[in-house]
Amino acid sequence: MGLVNLRKIRRAKQEIGGREVAVVISPRPEQTRLGTTVWQTFKSLLTGMKITISYLFRPSTVVTQQYPENRETLQMFDRYRAQLKLVYDEAGGRLCNCCQICENACPNQSIKIEWTKNPDTKKKELERWIWRMDSCTFCNACVQACPSNSITFGNEFESAVYDRRLLVYTLNDKAGPDAKVWSAIEDPAEREKLMRKMDRYSGPIPLSGTSLPGNPSGKEG
Amino acid sequence: MSVKVKTLDDLTLPPPGADSPLSTQEYFINMGPQHPATHGVLRLLLRLDGENVREVIPVLGYIHRGIEKIGENSSYRQTIHLVDRLDYLSALMNNWVVSMVVERAAGIETNDRIEYIRTIMAELQRLQSHTLWWGVIGMDLGAFTPFLYGFRDREYATDIFEETIGARLTMNYIQPGGLMNDIHPNFVKRTKEFLEYLKPKIDEYDELVSGNAIIQKRLVNIGILSAEDAISFGTTGPVLRASGVPYDLRKIEPYGVYGKVEFDVAVGQAGDSWDRYIVRVMEMRESVKIIEQLIDNIPEGDYMTVKVAKAIKPPEGRYYGHLETARGVIGCFIVSDGKDKPYRFHLRTPNFNNLWCLTKIAKGWKIADLVAIASSLDIVIPDIDR
Ligand code: SF4
Numbered sequence: 001m002g003l004v005n006l007r008k009i010r011r012a013k014q015e016i017g018g019r020e021v022a023v024v025i026s027p028r029p030e031q032t033r034l035g036t037t038v039w040q041t042f043k044s045l046l047t048g049m050k051i052t053i054s055y056l057f058r059p060s061t062v063v064t065q066q067y068p069e070n071r072e073t074l075q076m077f078d079r080y081r082a083q084l085k086l087v088y089d090e091a092g093g094r095l096c097n098c099c100q101i102c103e104n105a106c107p108n109q110s111i112k113i114e115w116t117k118n119p120d121t122k123k124k125e126l127e128r129w130i131w132r133m134d135s136c137t138f139c140n141a142c143v144q145a146c147p148s149n150s151i152t153f154g155n156e157f158e159s160a161v162y163d164r165r166l167l168v169y170t171l172n173d174k175a176g177p178d179a180k181v182w183s184a185i186e187d188p189a190e191r192e193k194l195m196r197k198m199d200r201y202s203g204p205i206p207l208s209g210t211s212l213p214g215n216p217s218g219k220e221g
Numbered sequence: 222m223s224v225k226v227k228t229l230d231d232l233t234l235p236p237p238g239a240d241s242p243l244s245t246q247e248y249f250i251n252m253g254p255q256h257p258a259t260h261g262v263l264r265l266l267l268r269l270d271g272e273n274v275r276e277v278i279p280v281l282g283y284i285h286r287g288i289e290k291i292g293e294n295s296s297y298r299q300t301i302h303l304v305d306r307l308d309y310l311s312a313l314m315n316n317w318v319v320s321m322v323v324e325r326a327a328g329i330e331t332n333d334r335i336e337y338i339r340t341i342m343a344e345l346q347r348l349q350s351h352t353l354w355w356g357v358i359g360m361d362l363g364a365f366t367p368f369l370y371g372f373r374d375r376e377y378a379t380d381i382f383e384e385t386i387g388a389r390l391t392m393n394y395i396q397p398g399g400l401m402n403d404i405h406p407n408f409v410k411r412t413k414e415f416l417e418y419l420k421p422k423i424d425e426y427d428e429l430v431s432g433n434a435i436i437q438k439r440l441v442n443i444g445i446l447s448a449e450d451a452i453s454f455g456t457t458g459p460v461l462r463a464s465g466v467p468y469d470l471r472k473i474e475p476y477g478v479y480g481k482v483e484f485d486v487a488v489g490q491a492g493d494s495w496d497r498y499i500v501r502v503m504e505m506r507e508s509v510k511i512i513e514q515l516i517d518n519i520p521e522g523d524y525m526t527v528k529v530a531k532a533i534k535p536p537e538g539r540y541y542g543h544l545e546t547a548r549g550v551i552g553c554f555i556v557s558d559g560k561d562k563p564y565r566f567h568l569r570t571p572n573f574n575n576l577w578c579l580t581k582i583a584k585g586w587k588i589a590d591l592v593a594i595a596s597s598l599d600i601v602i603p604d605i606d607r
């Protein structure tokens with residue numbers, strides 16, 4: 001039995017379920033004389049060899065990212081979903097108004113929003129915006145669901161840590177009122193008084209000797 | 222009709238020399254669940270006589286996550302991101318089938334732009350899946366070079382997805398009522414570049430692997446699956462078509478905009494590993510043809526026709542829809558009781574059936590052939606277990 005002549009692709013019409021379907025029919029091995037088969041076999045091996053060797057001389061088709069050597073120049077696509085972030089307006093006010101729609105949209109209960117009611121203004125004030133990256137599937141449902149576009153995915157993908165509990169993030173660095181209240185106040189000093197500083201993490205103390213709170217996994221966050 | 226269930230008695234070993242001229246004894250060996258040639262956590266229990274495979278018993282369940290059950294406790298939108306994790310190489314098609322059924326059930330309309338983009342994305346995913354498979358079958362047959370080349374070419378398609386969707390594997394892109402976001406401004410340009418890049422590469426695949434005499438000897442006339450067997454095992458996709466049955470839902474029940482494009486269904490003649498191999502290579506060329514016809518004609522329109530925040534509540538009833546993934550027919554069955562979560566969420570996945578024909582066609586071949594046959598079936602294990 002000889003080799004397959006790959007060019008011998010037949011086009012035809014075949015019937016299935018009372019319908020005519022245009023098909024291409026696969027090539028099959030042909031009967032050839034022994035000498036032809038031997039010649040074709042050697043030719044096929046050399047053709048393959050030719051391709052692999054030719055790549056020695058045109059390495060420009062390499063698509064591999066030389067990570068981490070190219071860490072400085074590596075450009076991620078801007079839509080890449082890696083790290084959830086809160087969005088702030090130009091004055092620095094946080095857009096999120098604690099409506100908790102994202103919390104309900106999340107299929108994995110990865111979001112928890114803790115808020116308190118300010119007794120003076122009767123407005124919700126954000127306490128902690130907790131994102132559990134360890135159970136997040138990066139489905140984007142929260143970002144899509146948020147009515148005020150207050151969250152977004154950033155593309156900082158280096159998020160490996162040594163303890164799973166370090167993947168519980170508090171996304172807001174300050175607790176307090178949202179942008180509507182914040183931006184209405186002119187005086188920056190007055191504004192700051194409304195806010196309390198929040199640590200980035202406040203779960204149980206993790207294993208592996210990492211110091212907490214405030215500086216999880218040893219890197220400045 | 223009765224089904225014969227295997228008992229342990231059927232599986233006990235015959236005494237030495239019972240049906241072997243060499244007085245050899247049969248033995249069992251486990252291939253997997255951690256074995257590179259089973260492409261995931263699949264365990265094949267092999268009854269062997271020396272190196273001859275007497276029987277293959279697939280043992281499943283190592284990556285069962287209960288996706289159907291989780292789906293019954295999630296809202297219709299939330300179920301979409303779960304089906305990414307069935308056949309992760311056909312994630313967009315899986316998204317599409319659930320969206321299709323939910324749209325049908327809830328009476329959600331889509332527009333032409335959405336259908337065009339969905340079709341292009343599905344074909345890109347088919348190309349991406351087939352390039353990966355081509356690399357992997359090369360590796361399973363003992364050639365490492367195709368593996369690198371396949372992954373290299375897949376990378377371009379994955380970059381297209383990453384730019385538009387923001388994820389490379391589990392994308393959650395096609396949703397009830399439309400798409401997660403509009404195509405990136407670079408999408409059309411990048412896709413055209415990719416097609417121009419890929420066309421000569423498919424010819425290169427032919428020269429490097431398809432035309433290779435050793436590869437052909439490893440595939441031709443090995444593991445023949447007849448058309449009758451293929452149908453009775455319920456196989457679909459390239460496995461069924463390689464047996465000579467031109468069953469392709471893109472032609473038979475055109476969904477998306479497949480009704481508007483010209484393409485041929487690749488079929489085999491004998492149903493051996495070679496046909497399963499070459500059918501996929503031919504399919505890549507057809508996919509290129511489909512995308513070329515669509516990419517310049519994407520109409521204007523919205524990318525989402527409904528409000529995302531509004532819960533979907535289909536009326537009571539049973540709904541079914543199916544479409545063609547890179548591996549065969551995926552079907553989605555939803556029973557709705559009028560609430561915002563499905564009462565029953567069931568998936569008919571192609572790989573389960575495609576795997577099972579291995580029990581028939583691998584019998585009598587050597588272990589090395591079993592690897593080639595399993596690779597030519599192109600199974601993805603999470604799709605089998607769900
Ligand atoms: S991306 Fe998905 S899983 Fe992650 S927090 Fe948002 S909604 Fe939850």
Ligand code: SF4
Pocket residue numbers: 095096097098099100101102103113145146147148149150151
């Ligand atoms: S992030 Fe958006 S959806 Fe979530 S609580 Fe804040 S405003 Fe509401």
